[in-house]
Amino acid sequence: MCTYVTEFATMDGSAKGATGWFPCTRAAVYVDHPFHARHEHTVNIDFTNPELGPSARVAVELTEESALALIEAIRTALAAAPPGLASGGPLS
């Protein structure tokens, strides 16, 4: 199915796309048909900077299990570091 539902998160960081590094300001997350992954549906994440145009995008297409494993790995990595070490201050 085409879910159409998209979740957005504000980002403060950088991503490396087809033309090199760019400041990443937004992530779009949705469950839908992938472009490349060999599954009918995946969790798709677009790390983008809309101000730089549609090509400022790093895309990943993950199975549900992979996406949940990624969330867990991020939580574990953050828990292993001193609180606030990677903080950029509150996101708007």
Add this chain to the structure above:
Amino acid sequence: MVKIESKDAFTAGTVPLAGHGGDEIEAYLARPLAPEPHGSVVVIHHMPGYDDATKEMVRTFAAHGYAAIMPNLHWRDAPGAAPDDAAAASRAAGGVPDARLLGDVAGAAAHLRGLPNSNGRVGSIGHCSGGRQSFLAACSLDLDAAVDCYGAFVVGEPPENFPLAVSSLVHLIPDLRCPVLGLFGAEDKYPSPEEVGELERELERHGKAHEFHIYPEAAHAFFAVDRPSYRPAAAMDGWRRVFAFFDEHLRP
């Protein structure tokens, strides 16, 4: 000695198209070179965009003697971008509004009717979100035949939190102007076989010409040769039915 002819020769490539509101957008056109009058088809791409697999469908119509054009529905969101980046930008912007879609399809149909040797008859075809849009176009524009391949939300409302402005088209069925061919998968959930049955009942209730087929062992996107959902048997039979349908309604 049998003479070898080249009646199947065609040309294909990108052209500018006057779309909704007169905006110039990109389109992919394939048209036969033979001088005989020919019917035409507007190909409406799926949500993943103006991609290579759908361009191949456009060429397939030309190889069968139809002029076909696919407007890039994401052009305004991301002019010149790769199809996947453009599709992501379009999704993030809320998707393709119905009014803009209709303007772009109307522009595409006018472009086809203006080609040399057009017989004036134009059909539409779309897959996935394009299936719904093909049905919408058939209710709103001067088309002679329409194919809906597994379009969701022709009947049935999307969940309330959907960020896109898509809604059921049932209220437009009285305005449907041309015969509809519907091709669906029995394993699909959007649209489900129950929704396909509901749509068929509505078309019957309004006396609208239609022909529906539901393929067993096929789910959504069974025509998509570049995806794991591809089901060759259903797709091949589907193509056969598409050409039989267009041959009946778009030939001189």
